[in-house]
Amino acid sequence: MRTSADRVPGQDGGGIPRTREPPGRIDGAAPKVLWWGRALFTVAAMTPTRQGSIRLLRIAGIDLFLHWSWFIVAFLEIKWRAGNYSSIIWNVLEYLSLFFIVMLHEFGHALACRQVGGTANQIVLWPLGGVAYVSPPQRPGPMLWSIAAGPLVNVVLFPIFGGLVLLAQFLGWPEELRDAYRLIVSVWGLNGLLLIFNLLPVYPLDGGQILRSLLWFVVGRARSLMAAAIVGFVGVAAMIGLALWIRDPWLVVMSVFILVNCWGGLMQARALARMARLPRLAGFACPSCHTGPPAGELWVCGQCRARFNTFAALGVCPQCGEQFPITQCFDCGASHPMPDWVQAPPPWPGA
Numbered sequence: 001m002r003t004s005a006d007r008v009p010g011q012d013g014g015g016i017p018r019t020r021e022p023p024g025r026i027d028g029a030a031p032k033v034l035w036w037g038r039a040l041f042t043v044a045a046m047t048p049t050r051q052g053s054i055r056l057l058r059i060a061g062i063d064l065f066l067h068w069s070w071f072i073v074a075f076l077e078i079k080w081r082a083g084n085y086s087s088i089i090w091n092v093l094e095y096l097s098l099f100f101i102v103m104l105h106e107f108g109h110a111l112a113c114r115q116v117g118g119t120a121n122q123i124v125l126w127p128l129g130g131v132a133y134v135s136p137p138q139r140p141g142p143m144l145w146s147i148a149a150g151p152l153v154n155v156v157l158f159p160i161f162g163g164l165v166l167l168a169q170f171l172g173w174p175e176e177l178r179d180a181y182r183l184i185v186s187v188w189g190l191n192g193l194l195l196i197f198n199l200l201p202v203y204p205l206d207g208g209q210i211l212r213s214l215l216w217f218v219v220g221r222a223r224s225l226m227a228a229a230i231v232g233f234v235g236v237a238a239m240i241g242l243a244l245w246i247r248d249p250w251l252v253v254m255s256v257f258i259l260v261n262c263w264g265g266l267m268q269a270r271a272l273a274r275m276a277r278l279p280r281l282a283g284f285a286c287p288s289c290h291t292g293p294p295a296g297e298l299w300v301c302g303q304c305r306a307r308f309n310t311f312a313a314l315g316v317c318p319q320c321g322e323q324f325p326i327t328q329c330f331d332c333g334a335s336h337p338m339p340d341w342v343q344a345p346p347p348w349p350g351a
């Protein structure tokens with residue numbers, strides 16, 4: 001059994017680039033404004049993207065991609081486990097079932113994220129599981145629901161597969177249809193293992209992100225991520241120890257993947273904390289979350305690389321004159337045209 005991690009990158013996408021996409025960009029146009037700060041760009045560096053992936057299907061506006069590396073690992077996995085059934089066809093079915101469950105899990109994330117008003121339009125399956133690219137509103141409640149919905153799919157599937165196992169026993173499959181029975185039991189077990197693995201409180205696994213969302217209610221956005229990442233490091237250290245002890249190369253690969261992303265979470269938490277400490281610019285507020293943008297030259301012109309404050313400059317690069325009419329909120333991730341950010345001036349005294 002190979003467990004599958006899945007993660008939801010860009011949890012703190014508010015103003016922080018996911019998959020290196022600069023905020024403040026206009027749809028279809030060349031990259032416009034970039035956030036300053038190298039630490040902000042380390043996140044999501046080790047996740048599969050649609051590049052090198054084939055599109056399998058599109059459901060409810062969500063594209064499902066399959067990364068090319070999946071085929072190689074699927075081939076090896078199926079070959080290595082060929083002795084478990086009387087025919088290799090059953091191994092193929094078992095492997096496909098595993099990824100069908102992973103797919104349902106990822107759709108759980110994506111649909112829940114949309115339900116709370118977030119963006120989710122891409123799921124990529126790869127050998128380590130699935131990645132749902134979700135960007136829920138940057139509040140702990142929507143975040144918690146977007147994350148918890150994935151494992152909830154496995155919770156729902158657990159009694160369904162359990163019922164199928166009992167039904168098969170009742171129908172005498174263990175003697176008559178041995179391979180089919182083994183497959184059902186295996187799928188039931190795989191779903192259970194996926195659930196347990198994903199609920200480990202190791203950021204960025206679902207369990208770690210659920211922990212983070214819960215802490216967010218109490219200690220805020222940056223400190224909750226910091227705490228979850230630190231807990232994640234302890235967990236991933238244990239995981240690496242276990243992987244080396246049982247000499248499971250796959251678990252080593254998985255642990256390294258989690259470690260890199262956990263480190264990304266920590267860097268993001270530091271960047272968030274730094275940003276949160278910055279003074280806010282008066283006279284501007286996000287139409288969505290009503291927070292003022294940070295003061296300081298935090299934006300970099302995509303054209304001439306000049307650093308400036310896009311609000312103070314009203315969306316025009318002071319060096320080359322490039323215009324950036326739409327700006328993404330650092331706090332909530334929503335994008336708004338520059339005029340919508342400008343707060344109405346206080347009423348004239350005595351008027």
Ligand SMILES: [Zn+2]
Pocket residue numbers: 006007105109150151198206
């Ligand atoms: Zn998940």
Ligand SMILES: [Zn+2]
Pocket residue numbers: 301302303304305306317318319320321322
């Ligand atoms: Zn410029």
Ligand SMILES: [Zn+2]
Pocket residue numbers: 286287288289290291329330331332333334
């Ligand atoms: Zn906002």
